[in-house]
Amino acid sequence: MDLSSYTAFLFDLDGCLRYGLEPAPGATLLLQRLRSRGKSIMVLTNTSAKGAEGLSEELRGIGLEVPPAEIQTTFDAAGEYLRYRFGPTTVLCIGTPALHERLRREGHQVLPLARCREAKAVVVGRDQEFNIDRMVAAAKAIDEGAAFIALNRDVRLPIEGGDYTAAAGPMVAAIGTLAYKEPEVLGKPSPAFFELALRRLGVAPQEAVMIGDNVETDIKGGKAAGLFTILITESNVKPTADHSQADLVVYNLAALLTYFGHGSRR
Ligand SMILES: [Mg+2]
Numbered sequence: 001m002d003l004s005s006y007t008a009f010l011f012d013l014d015g016c017l018r019y020g021l022e023p024a025p026g027a028t029l030l031l032q033r034l035r036s037r038g039k040s041i042m043v044l045t046n047t048s049a050k051g052a053e054g055l056s057e058e059l060r061g062i063g064l065e066v067p068p069a070e071i072q073t074t075f076d077a078a079g080e081y082l083r084y085r086f087g088p089t090t091v092l093c094i095g096t097p098a099l100h101e102r103l104r105r106e107g108h109q110v111l112p113l114a115r116c117r118e119a120k121a122v123v124v125g126r127d128q129e130f131n132i133d134r135m136v137a138a139a140k141a142i143d144e145g146a147a148f149i150a151l152n153r154d155v156r157l158p159i160e161g162g163d164y165t166a167a168a169g170p171m172v173a174a175i176g177t178l179a180y181k182e183p184e185v186l187g188k189p190s191p192a193f194f195e196l197a198l199r200r201l202g203v204a205p206q207e208a209v210m211i212g213d214n215v216e217t218d219i220k221g222g223k224a225a226g227l228f229t230i231l232i233t234e235s236n237v238k239p240t241a242d243h244s245q246a247d248l249v250v251y252n253l254a255a256l257l258t259y260f261g262h263g264s265r266r
Contacts (some may be wrong), residue, residue, distance in 0.1 A: 048125025189221025
């Protein structure tokens with residue numbers, strides 16, 4: 001197996017390029033090697049905490065050089081998607097203060113919980129302060145016909161030391177259960193999220209590789225979009241995941257370094 005023939009490399013962020021606030025083993029070296037060979041790079045993340053600018057800065061802080069133009073987040077995509085669907089609109093946001101602010105910057109009016117029934121859309125990301133009041137307000141907005149938009153349905157967020165915390169998925173599930181409604185999902189595994197990345201890079205699916213630690217999002221989504229898929233197992237985001245879904249399975253990015261042939265090394 002030689003990966004040198006692919007022109008674009010799409011990386012998942014958490015549990016792949018970094019584990020919490022530590023770079024993943026081999027991440028720095030692999031990015032350097034890909035760049036020296038002229039490969040295109042895009043970090044494709046379902047994160048609802050920060051946008052491309054903030055993540056680029058955060059990554060630089062741990063020694064990973066990834067410019068904002070090479071980072072695609074659901075955090076940034078949410079407001080743009082709402083504008084495309086509704087124009088500037090009224091939103092109930094279940095997420096971080098930063099996500100509220102990001103939606104406002106896109107021209108939307110972010111409503112307080114008490115005015116939930118006026119919302120045209122409910123946007124749900126990972127909310128550190130998620131509680132029953134927020135869950136109920138979101139369900140009531142959806143009852144009134146608001147679009148139910150989830151940034152992602154990721155279940156576990158891998159952090160340092162092999163540990164995890166809750167991602168947005170459990171919160172999306174709680175709201176969906178209460179509202180008797182399934183959400184639209186903006187991030188991986190939605191094919192549109194992969195297609196957007198390929199368009200930005202100007203490459204065809206068969207020229208690109210998706211590398212990630214989540215079978216449900218990175219691997220199944222990447223495969224459905226026509227990409228070669230590589231599963232990282234070290235972060236163990238789902239202990240019972242079916243590894244056979246991936247085209248290639250490696251322990252971490254350091255192990256992936258051996259899959260690049262000797263040709264055109266610079
Ligand atoms: Mg991940």
